[in-house]
Amino acid sequence: MTLRIAVQSKGRLFEETMELLKETGIKLNNTKRTLLVRANDFPVEVLFLRDDDIPQAVATGVTDVGIVGENEFVEKNEDAEVAKRLGFSKCRLSLAIPKDIDYKDVSWFNDKKIATSYPHILSTFLKDQNITAEIHEITGSVEISPSIGLSEAIFDIVSSGATLVSNRLKEVEVVMRSEALLIKNKNLEAEKSAILDDLIFRIDAVQTAYKKKYIMLNAHESKLQDIIDLLPGMNSPTVTQLASNGWCSVQSVIEEKRFWEIITKLKALGAEGILILPIEKMIL
Template sequence: MLRIAIQTKGRLHEETMSLLSESGIKLEQSKRLLLIPSRNFPIEVLFLRDDDIPQSVADGVADIGIVGENEYAEKKKDVKVVKRLGFSKCRLSLAIPKEIDYKSTAWLNGKVIATSYPEILNDFLKSKDVKADIHVITGSVEIAPGIGLADAIFDIVSSGSTLVTNHLKEVEVVMQSEAIMIANKNITDEKQAILNELLFRMEAVQIAEGKKYVLMNVPTENLDEIIEILPGMKSPTIMPLAKEGWSSLHVVIAEKLFWDIIGKLKALGAESILVMPIEKMIL
């Protein structure tokens, strides 16, 4: 049985649970249980605070964990990164009151900086040869300058709206973060085999994200021109139709590119264009 540690709540929790579900992992939903086994896969989910996950994986309490890269960098535990997951993206940034004229990190010398990530901040300040007073607080870091607790903050930024609300501006982006999967370095061969199957399933789900399966009827004489403008993953599938001079073309393309090329396809005679979602894709 493979044990995976997952954040108890929040956006990362929701996106992780969605990925597990789409990967065919069925779990009993319960707000009271901290450890839930899967009904159809040799895995059990342990729900923890996000900042406890790196330690739990390092100690072998959990075999693997899904956590924000920021927490992994902050805790500096002896675990290995198995996979970057591409969701729950954010950044760790320094922010100061918007009315201040900021020109470089030299401004931070002698200042008080409030943060929940002292290790990452300390490493950054050392790299810039800056000496500042790091004030460690948890929660509502962004209000620290407004109440006179700090001159600047170092915190997670997603949209930036919280900074605007608190009359702050972002002046230094220290690191980019996303959800990552970490694993205990001494995982057994049996558990590694389960992990490999889980990674295979997750990969199939993620490859399919943002992709559409497109079918269309096209004039055979225009096939070369149509193929030239299709940003497909590989060579499209082409089958002759009963109607002479026409072919059926099947291709997988990124959804965000579809509307950019639909006009060109129609201009080359494509018709009966059918766009379908893709749930899984095995390469």
């Protein structure tokens, strides 16, 4: 039994998905030229598709699961189920207008023409806001629409905002935030569900380790409780008696964002021989 996974065939989401699969121990060959690739050491095969085809492929059972941007999943509105939010390829879907226009609130969009590749999401938002506007659906280069007179505003993906700036546009309303999703067919067989559970277990182990560091240090017993209070770890730090009388080795996990704050406090408490190691996987 093999679990088929649909993956975007190119772009940033493709790159980040391939890196995630690699970190979970799934090795693929010839991904550049082959539509369907079988993993060497895990019961999955990867089907490479356009991002906007993945929700339908999963919903109809052409593929069992898929990794797709939340924006495409919501836009296509297919009958599939979110198995896990993956937390990468983050972006937002926003309304933007020419930078020189004075904007006060969403009512500005009444009776305006808006260009977008996401008409379903946009129409739902406008309806919720009681806004009546003309939606002009196009694919690609949405950001040039106002400058060529095709629309008065756009609704599109925004990451850094640099594309908007280069086209003399400004973001005025964030409609939704998006990230990569692992979606699944609602009628997945029991054996395939078991494989999916194993895959999610591996993904959890990889993602739990993100932005965390393993720390080892030596400390005198007189300072041990203060250091334990500073290093709670996942449950509690590991403490081992050293050969030197009155000294212990302490091991724990810290968040990378607090790294320098914690190191400074540890040194103030007399910690010595501080060693910081990257974490590849973490099983809770």
